[in-house]
Amino acid sequence: MTEPYLFFHGITKSFGDTSVVAPFFDLKIEHNEFVVFLGPSGCGKTTLMRMAGGLETPTTGQILLNGELIGPPDRRRGMVFQSYSSFPWLTLAGNVAYGMRYRHDLSAEEKKKRCDHYLDMVGLGDFADFYPNRVSGGMRQRVAIARTLAAGSEVLLMDEPFGALDAQRREKLQAELRLIHRRDAKTVIFVTHDVEEAVFLADRIIVFSRRPARMLADLDVLSVLGPDRPISLRDEERFFRLRTEVLQMVRAAAGDDE
């Protein structure tokens, strides 16, 4: 049997007396798999994702990347946040280039080339010299994605990155993100509480309980919806059915206090 690419092994997490991740969390993620962590707000799914980034340490257990114990954050695992996802004092090109700022293995020309390449990939080639305050929230999120790709991250950790966007932009960006994932394959952990978003994006959905987080279900979406996710997928019967199924599961998980 081959080693899993990203392996959460026997994880527990508590802050003081509050248990955030119930003992013991196990998860194996394949190389280039698009995994969505779905669960109610504040359930501990973000904490788990941050552990993979090295931004939190588990109370017990360990996380292995490619068979190696993960250490403090480095550029192999890039973060895309919901807000403050790009630096306002840098242009869009500057923000993408920032991903490579501490790389000494690339020449200045290579950096420039990569910067242009990833800006084009996320459709921002024409906005390279704009500052983030002059572009839409969706564009800012695309810049953040381009930055992590330019940095050379192998794992993308996305913390509700489209949560602050309006519905139309969100749909568009979700489709684009799937395209980017197809073109420039990466392992993605995407955290959200939005069921529709989860179903649309995921190869695989991990459904979490309320805090402390426990895995309630591990759903294989890829075999139902396939790898290509055009926006029109949203109008298809199989999409509805899966969404309803997941929605009921999440409702049950959220309990009856709301």
Add this chain to the structure above:
Amino acid sequence: MSEQTATMDIGAVQIEMPEKSGTTRSSYGFRAALPQRIEIAIAVGCSILLLLAWEVSVRMGWLNSLFFPPPSVVLSRLWQMTAHEDLLYHAGVSTLRVWVAFGLSVALAVPIGIVMSGYRVVGAALEPVIDFIRYLPVPALVPLSIIWLGVGEETKIFLLWLGTFFQLVLLVADDAGRTPNEYIEIAYTVGAKPRQILADVCFRSMLPNMFDSFRITLGWCWTYLIIAEIVAADSGLGFVIWTARRYMHTADVMAGVVAIGIIGLVTDQILRRLHKRLFRYL
């Protein structure tokens, strides 16, 4: 039927009309938006009205001109002192003192403030001391500073520095602390080291707020200037004001005060413009 609804629509529109004209009136109401032109007109008008009332009160003999020289006299004295006496020289000396003291405050407060916010150990060690000194009134420290430093330039600079450094260092620490965690984590996940994060992210991100902190603190420097210059000075605006007081030249006292106000206003406006220019990305 369709005709009827059409007329009803028109009716509805007509009914709305008077309500709309009613809303324009409420720009004087509670929390209502005031058009900028009216706002400026009111601001300027009221100030002029106040000056006029003062002028008239003195001319009518309701106020003693020895104690309340009218604005016209104060302004003409200000002009004379600028053009024919050495007010400009004294203003220059005062400005120099303020900027030297302020420069010292900034040079010390920025690194210390950033380190205080970045390393809680340092913050915990320094905060009580700084908080204590911050609340000491500067005038209360005049005798001590004369004992320590005599009555020369050092004392004046020291007093101005005292009044600003301890405030500024806490403001800077606060500005540094307001860097969003996301920025720092972004930097970590593209492979930055703490030192690089400090220089490339924290410092850059706090810059606009820190610039504002500088502007505010510079204003305080001017408020301590008079206290510093009353301590046996032979130059500076504080000296001018204090000397004029001795001879009961009330108009000169007021002219000196107005001069400080003008310098403060102009500096503040320049710094605001500069802020807008430097941080156009905001």
